[in-house]
Amino acid sequence: MLVVEDLVKRYGRFVAVDHLSMIVERGHVFGFVGPNGAGKTTTMRIAATLLAPTSGSVRVAGFDVMEEPIKVRRKIGYMPDFFGVYDNLKAMEYLDFYGASYGIPYKERQKTAEGLLDLVDLANKRDNYVDSLSRGMKQRLCLARSLMHDPELLILDEPASGMDPRARVELKNILKELKNMGKTILISSHILSELSEMCDSIGIIEHGRLVVSGDVKNIMQTVSGKITVKIKLLGDIDKAVGVLKQQPLVSDIFQEDDMLEIGYKGKDEDLWPLLKTLVANDVPVISFSKTDGNLEKVFMEVTQDEEMV
Numbered sequence: 545m546l547v548v549e550d551l552v553k554r555y556g557r558f559v560a561v562d563h564l565s566m567i568v569e570r571g572h573v574f575g576f577v578g579p580n581g582a583g584k585t586t587t588m589r590i591a592a593t594l595l596a597p598t599s600g601s602v603r604v605a606g607f608d609v610m611e612e613p614i615k616v617r618r619k620i621g622y623m624p625d626f627f628g629v630y631d632n633l634k635a636m637e638y639l640d641f642y643g644a645s646y647g648i649p650y651k652e653r654q655k656t657a658e659g660l661l662d663l664v665d666l667a668n669k670r671d672n673y674v675d676s677l678s679r680g681m682k683q684r685l686c687l688a689r690s691l692m693h694d695p696e697l698l699i700l701d702e703p704a705s706g707m708d709p710r711a712r713v714e715l716k717n718i719l720k721e722l723k724n725m726g727k728t729i730l731i732s733s734h735i736l737s738e739l740s741e742m743c744d745s746i747g748i749i750e751h752g753r754l755v756v757s758g759d760v761k762n763i764m765q766t767v768s769g770k771i772t773v774k775i776k777l778l779g780d781i782d783k784a785v786g787v788l789k790q791q792p793l794v795s796d797i798f799q800e801d802d803m804l805e806i807g808y809k810g811k812d813e814d815l816w817p818l819l820k821t822l823v824a825n826d827v828p829v830i831s832f833s834k835t836d837g838n839l840e841k842v843f844m845e846v847t848q849d850e851e852m853v
C-alpha cells in the first residue's frame with residue numbers, strides 16, 4: 545500500500561531522511577517509532593504529498609507522490625501532529641466543510657459525518673463549537689476529518705500525544721475498528737509501548753535511517769536473538785534455577801517471587817524439550833509460556849538516544 549524507496553530529504557546541508565526504504569502492507573497497522581527529530585514527520589509529510597523529497601520515491605497504492613499527487617491525496621487521510629481547527633464551526637459543520645472540499649454531495653457527506661462522529665465517540669458533541677472541545681476531542685475530530693473521503697491509507701502523526709490514558713485507550717479501540725474496516729494505517733510515536741500492542745509491524749527510525757523494521761515479534765527475536773519464557777513454579781525455585789543454568793540455550797534468568805523469566809536463544813521448536821527437562825528433574829512447573837518480551841529493551845538496543853522511551 546505504501547512503498548518508500550531510498551528516500552532522502554535534505555534541509556540545506558542537514559539530512560533529515562537518509563536513504564530510507566520501507567513497505568507498509570495493505571490492511572496492516574505500521575508503527576513508525578523514533579526519538580524526537582528522527583525524521584518521522586518529514587517522511588509522513590512526503591507520503592502525504594505536502595513536501596517534496598530530495599531524492600528517492602514514495603508510492604501510495606501504486607501512485608507516485610510526485611507524479612500523481614492528486615490521486616495519492618484521494619487515497620490517503622492525513623492527521624498532522626499539529627493542526628488548526630476552525631473555531632467558529634460546530635463539529636458537524638467542520639466535517640461537512642471538509643466533505644464539501646472533497647466534492648462529496650451534501651446528503652452523502654452528512655451521512656458520512658454522522659457515522660464518523662459515532663466512530664470517534666463525538667455524536668453527542670455534533671452541535672458543539674469545535675473551539676469548546678477538549679484537546680482529546682479535537683484530536684478525535686481531526687481523525688474523523690481525515691476519514692471523510694474514505695481513504696485507504698491513514699497517515700497519523702503522533703495522534704496520541706497529549707492524550708490522557710483514557711483517551712489513549714479509546715484511540716486504540718478506534719484504530720482497531722479502522723483496521724477491521726480494512727484501512728491501512730501508518731502511525732508514528734516516540735513512545736514504543738503506545739504502538740507495540742496495536743501494530744502488525746514496526747519500523748524504528750533514528751537520524752533519518754530505518755534501523756530495523758518488520759513484524760513486531762520477529763524484530764524482537766532478531767534484535768535480541770532470543771525469546772523470553774515465563775515459568776511459574778510451585779516452590780523449589782533454586783532447583784529450577786539449577787537445572788536451567790545447565791541448559792546451553794538459556795541466556796539469562798530473572799526471578800520474581802515464584803516466577804522465573806528466562807532469555808532463551810533457541811527457536812520455538814526447542815521449547816518443549818526444555819519443559820520436558822524441567823519436569824524430568826521434578827521441577828514443579830505450573831505454567832510455561834513464551835512471551836513477547838520487552839519491546840522497550842529492543843528499542844534501547846537498536847537506538848542510542850537514551851531519553852526516548
Ligand SMILES: Nc1ncnc2c1ncn2[C@@H]1O[C@H](COP(=O)(O)OP(=O)(O)OP(=O)(O)O)[C@@H](O)[C@H]1O
Binds near residue numbers: 555558560580583
Ligand atoms: N523545515 C525544516 N528546516 C530545517 N530542518 C528541519 C525542517 N523540518 C524538520 N527539520 C529537521 O529535520 C529533522 C527531522 O524532523 P522531523 O520533524 O521529521 O522529526 P520527527 O521524527 O517527526 O520528530 P518529532 O517526534 O519531534 O516530531 C529534525 O532535526 C528537524 O529539526
